[in-house]
Amino acid sequence: MRVAIYFFICVDLSLALFEEPALFPLPFLATSIAEVICLTAFCGRLVHFASITSRVVFWKDTKNICIMVTIVLTLIDLIIYGSLEAVHIHGVRWSRALRPVFLISCPESRQIRRAFRSIRNTLPDILYVFLLFLFSVLVFSLMALKLFGDRGLRTAEGAPYFTNILEIAFELYVLVTTANSPDVMMPAYNVNWWYSLYFITYIIINTYIFMSVFLAVVYNNYRKHLKNEIRKLAYLKRHKMIEAFNLLKVQVGTEFVVKEATWRQLAKVVAPDISSSHLELLLRISDEGQKGHVDKMNFLRLADLLNIQVVTVNIKRHPLESWVPWIYQSSASLLVQRMVRHRIFVWIYDIIILINAIFIALDEKNPFISCAEWLFLSLYVMEILLKLYTYEPTAYFGRRQFWNWFDTLIIIAALVATVTNTSIQSGQYHYQQILDIVLILRILRLLRVIVSVQRFRVIVTTLMNIGPTMLTFGGLVFVVYYAFAVIGMEMFHSKVHFFDPNFTTPDALVCGNPALKGSAFARDRYCKNNFNDLASSFIVLTELTVFLNFPLLAGGFALVTHQAAKLYFILFHAVVVILVVNIFIAFILEAFFVAYSLEKSDIETAIEKKIQELGVGVQEEDVQDRKLTENMDTKDGSFSREDGDRRRTALKGLYCRIASKKYRTVDALLQRMFESEIAPEDEGPSLDEILNLSPSDIYPKSPNFENSA
């Protein structure tokens, strides 16, 4: 069911690829039938949803109403467009910009909705800064009009300079993005040295100060709302746990507790996959006095305990050791193993990788160099084989050994691709795609060097942690881009055409539009930056996000109604750069501040203490993955020696450690951080109150520094 809905959403969104202006054109009838099918599916899901939830809940849910409104609007639009098409009038398919609503409203896009909610909450604050910013731009425009308007100055293209207040305001808005930086200043600067002060003042105030203020406002709100959402979750969890406790409690002495058996049963129900040794560990932490029952305080921690990933490492012997112990334990074999485990082994391979990089940069036509490539490849294969010989294979390919997987996959892929490429080349064929893949794989290998430097690893780890949440931003950006791309296609399609770069016909030089003659757009060969299909539109919008390129705007889209195009670009810039990009930056800032303050929470420390107490701990020095397996081996020796302890025997063969910090997400860290602010005794407000919490409830007065920073 869920898969079907996702499928229909994908179909609905990808329709834009087939509709006019299309990447792969299909007749209107085909796309409209597909769209109606999708709409029916969404409708069906809504009806199903309505049947299983109460009427009040259903109608209170904004996303259901959004879906319904969008379906109705889309149908109306389809009918109007279809009937206009029947009498050969070309209409505007405006409802296509609404399609992302289905993506946002599907129950699995909770993260995207949260991001949108965060944006909505930030809007009022942003709006005031934006108004002030616009006011400042207008005041400067007025000044520019008065200072430069009457001089009869001309731009480098020969157009009149700063004569119309709206033109000036637009140019100055673009100057904020620094895109037309010296160009817009040059005519005035050429007249008088002093006029540059006007532009420098403008840039300091509007580019540097206002853009920073936008970031400050977005960041401040982002953190406030994030904290609010997470606090809400924490209260909800606490609430549920107390409810559960009240259901299960029995009275022992003066206090209410949960019996060990009940606790075990519950844990098994909640986390069916948990290993019995892991459960044992948790029980020992929860029931510290081993009294046979768990008190309220410890019971409430159950969810947190289950959330902490304890990696249970089963120390296995190397398979070769069991099969051919006389060879594996021979002195030559031991020497090899010692060599591979040595730090110098890593360094040697780092040097090899760097030499490889130099060879890659050199010319490939040289037969000696292409031979060297085979040499490097075999060296890498040898490295992996040696490591597999030394370390236990299942440990080497553990779930969390990202870099081992990375290494092996890259090398195997490179091996396959190189062999394929060589065999094809010998047959006088030359597949560019395969060659490209080989090259990229070859270069990706270089990334391994980073992992050898401790300081780099911290940064890379943080960036990798951000990865999953980055997908939320991907979704957010996709939704915004899709809407703008559809509008852009309606406004600008077929204004310019792309010709093969080798064409030099006059038509190709002006991108198929004579109005572009002599413009920077045609001169810089921007013809492929157009809104003629969805893919191109997305790329143009990406370019504009990165940099509001002036020739792109002024030259290319000045073809349609000037003011409408400008409005479109300013709106796009304001939404994407001021809101979305700033949220992205705020998010990365937050992630790094959290990473700089990595601390273990209380509960985690308790677990770790217990693990150490039970003597089954593996030290947290596994940051360098290669060392983990090594570590376990050394531990193995000491383990056998102190084998007497009863507890250890009970858990024998099991090594636990808390999953490395580097795999924690920022969200989880934040959640733990905020949770620790709630006192353990605090039972939180009632359920209704929790659900209706708004930031202002949590901060009745303006938040103090510790909250807001």
Added chain:
Amino acid sequence: MRVAIYFFICVDLSLALFEEPALFPLPFLATSIAEVICLTAFCGRLVHFASITSRVVFWKDTKNICIMVTIVLTLIDLIIYGSLEAVHIHGVRWSRALRPVFLISCPESRQIRRAFRSIRNTLPDILYVFLLFLFSVLVFSLMALKLFGDRGLRTAEGAPYFTNILEIAFELYVLVTTANSPDVMMPAYNVNWWYSLYFITYIIINTYIFMSVFLAVVYNNYRKHLKNEIRKLAYLKRHKMIEAFNLLKVQVGTEFVVKEATWRQLAKVVAPDISSSHLELLLRISDEGQKGHVDKMNFLRLADLLNIQVVTVNIKRHPLESWVPWIYQSSASLLVQRMVRHRIFVWIYDIIILINAIFIALDEKNPFISCAEWLFLSLYVMEILLKLYTYEPTAYFGRRQFWNWFDTLIIIAALVATVTNTSIQSGQYHYQQILDIVLILRILRLLRVIVSVQRFRVIVTTLMNIGPTMLTFGGLVFVVYYAFAVIGMEMFHSKVHFFDPNFTTPDALVCGNPALKGSAFARDRYCKNNFNDLASSFIVLTELTVFLNFPLLAGGFALVTHQAAKLYFILFHAVVVILVVNIFIAFILEAFFVAYSLEKSDIETAIEKKIQELGVGVQEEDVQDRKLTENMDTKDGSFSREDGDRRRTALKGLYCRIASKKYRTVDALLQRMFESEIAPEDEGPSLDEILNLSPSDIYPKSPNFENSA
């Protein structure tokens, strides 16, 4: 003495204006004599300084050693250059880049030194991120070389595309600044749609993620070091106060205290300007039980108490009321006063200002409109006169009434300039400068509208608070710019020449350098962007800070040795944009976070409580300046009515209030915030320890979240 040193520093720095390449050329002999005089002055100051401080302190001070080394190097350089000049060989005056050292080392530039120290402390962290960033750029360059190098692609200018790894690395570095955004991608994109993914990946990783990481690292370190510095100051203060207490204390009963008379004497010595009523207020706060002595806890607060600006407002009658009471108190006069005080009066003038803005935007040639300008001017003058009639003039022009001063000065200046302009115009003359000033003044008036909107006021107030500290950044930027400008002038001067824009000789079209023929530099008329004198260099560097414009780099300075020029620009970008601009943004972010969390400190609240208790308070509703005087008037009435209280009589005629929060600087706020973290009993470490505090001492382990965020 201090003035003399500043004078010599100015002379020394401004020598760059007169030396080759010069704005105002002077012979080498003249500038070198001036330089030697300056050096002698610095030397003299150093000798003087050495004579009054102990040898150990003198030699431990890095800035003295810096000055000495710089003087010696400058002399060596002067001699070498002079002797080379004598035999007509043109040397390089490299020591000129060192001149800002004198500015940094002068004792009054403590703030700039602090900023430099902060940068130095941030460097190691930044360096690792920068290396990782460079590694990423290199890996991408290698990929680009392999993917696009062999295709024989050409850029829009016809140059070979992506064939040399160093060229690629430079282009990709510039892409990080987004300056050559679509251009660098277009040739590959024109070949195949998919290659745009390479560039988009590059931009996401290097532009968005790495630049945010830079900001995160800089911000994190900035805050850490700021906190450290301020904590050091707080501990020092505490230390000194305890020393003072130990000197002055006498034993009363079981505890040591300071007698009221001693306390008074001390306060008078420390703050000679303090009014006796203010002192009385402080004493009442310090000696709460009115026991005639101050205990240790309260004594330690003395410095903080003195730091809080208590505005003592002496309620005066309007001079007109004393002179001509029968007129001033007449019903017509009272009606006028009530009108002026009414909110609608402010609104009416806001509307007038907006109408004025529209008139300014309209064509000025129209005689009706230039008449209207006179009307507006007289309306503004009338507003000021009416306000002066209603409010007490000395209160209206109070020290803190920024906007009143702003209004009046703008109007008077506009009046003078308009009259001057009109009289000159009637004599058939036309002074552009005066007209420009009139126009700017006229438009600046519009700013007053902002103050009427509460939400805008918060932002504007925060920005105005940042003002003073912004000057520190100004100094920092000046020092960096100066050094780079001097180097730039040595490298690039006289490569291009500026001709009047109306010249169309072939020479003028290529900026006097045939090598620029057909380049974007010449086409976009960038000739004035050159390093031919200090002023131009500063402007070019500003342009490059804002935006690493590609035609500017690629076209203009590719004339000199390519690699050296690239290195210069990359170095400049790395220093200014990655370090200085990020510190600037961090600073603004911090200021806004602090502004969002404006809270009164304990001490301030205590003072305010006392003020209220004594019944001499003026409410803190003075945010809108116009209301302050109003408020006092209303209070006046209630005051006379409840005149019975002994204390009130004692302080009669005096109104106190804590100076509005809006005039507090961020530094002061931070200081108070961090100080509140030190427990009142904590006497801090010993003096030596304090002076040697480094961030790592204060944060023995990695700082936890509350510290770092």
